[in-house]
Amino acid sequence: TRYSLGSVLNHVLLHQTVVGLEAIKQLELVGEELPDYVVGCVGGGSNFAGLSYPFYYEGFVRGKKRDMKLIAVEPRAVPSMTRGVYAYDYGDAAGLTPLLKMHTVGHKYVPPPIHAGGLRYHGVAPTLSVLVESDFVKPMAYHQSEVFQAAQLFATSEGIVPAPESAHAVKAVVDIALEAKKRNEKVVVLFNLSGHGLLDLSGYLEYLEGRLRDYEPGVIDYSYLPKVERK
Numbered sequence: 001t002r003y004s005l006g007s008v009l010n011h012v013l014l015h016q017t018v019v020g021l022e023a024i025k026q027l028e029l030v031g032e033e034l035p036d037y038v039v040g041c042v043g044g045g046s047n048f049a050g051l052s053y054p055f056y057y058e059g060f061v062r063g064k065k066r067d068m069k070l071i072a073v074e075p076r077a078v079p080s081m082t083r084g085v086y087a088y089d090y091g092d093a094a095g096l097t098p099l100l101k102m103h104t105v106g107h108k109y110v111p112p113p114i115h116a117g118g119l120r121y122h123g124v125a126p127t128l129s130v131l132v133e134s135d136f137v138k139p140m141a142y143h144q145s146e147v148f149q150a151a152q153l154f155a156t157s158e159g160i161v162p163a164p165e166s167a168h169a170v171k172a173v174v175d176i177a178l179e180a181k182k183r184n185e186k187v188v189v190l191f192n193l194s195g196h197g198l199l200d201l202s203g204y205l206e207y208l209e210g211r212l213r214d215y216e217p218g219v220i221d222y223s224y225l226p227k228v229e230r231k
Contacts, residue, residue, distance in 0.1 A: 007044030016050025081139035163195035
């Protein structure tokens with residue numbers, strides 16, 4: 001038996017950083033410096049890390065922009081970073097993987113049936129969890145109804161229908177832009193439009209017809225998490 005995780009393991013996140021490296025080059029080509037905000041959606045973490053880690057290196061390790069804000073956006077229905085615990089947990093529901101120290105709502109947590117299927121994962125990659133714990137990354141969480149509202153605004157403005165996962169980042173970008181407008185401040189916001197929503201039109205239909213439901217996780221049980229003796 002073999003089992004391979006596609007997101008939450010650290011080496012997967014590093015493979016994805018080609019996205020952020022290319023984004024740095026793209027900004028240079030249009031005459032922009034490092035952005036004020038880097039925003040991405042988070043399930044296990046590879047999407048967000050792939051974009052943000054090269055900017056973290058340039059901004060904080062190399063010291064080029066220490067006031068840059070890295071915003072990681074998750075669904076409120078699966079709040080691994082905003083309500084989860086920082087503990088050792090399995091990367092899969094069956095408990096086949098090694099224990100990973102991560103932000104988690106527990107591998108037995110049954111996520112509600114939200115449309116952002118890629119964001120229904122129970123935990124967050126160890127390296128991303130460290131950055132959240134160290135306050136380098138700010139986590140945010142939204143209900144899917146407000147996410148689809150932002151997605152509709154983006155679609156009518158830009159002519160692109162974003163996937164529900166990507167639309168979580170869109171929602172954060174809209175909020176950041178509106179706050180900057182209130183302050184009469186010019187900011188550069190970078191986010192990853194990582195997928196189109198052409199296969200998610202049923203979710204858009206539910207939203208437009210007022211049938212889309214928001215979910216709160218309620219009380220989350222962490223009592224079954226593996227007990228790890230720490231030195």
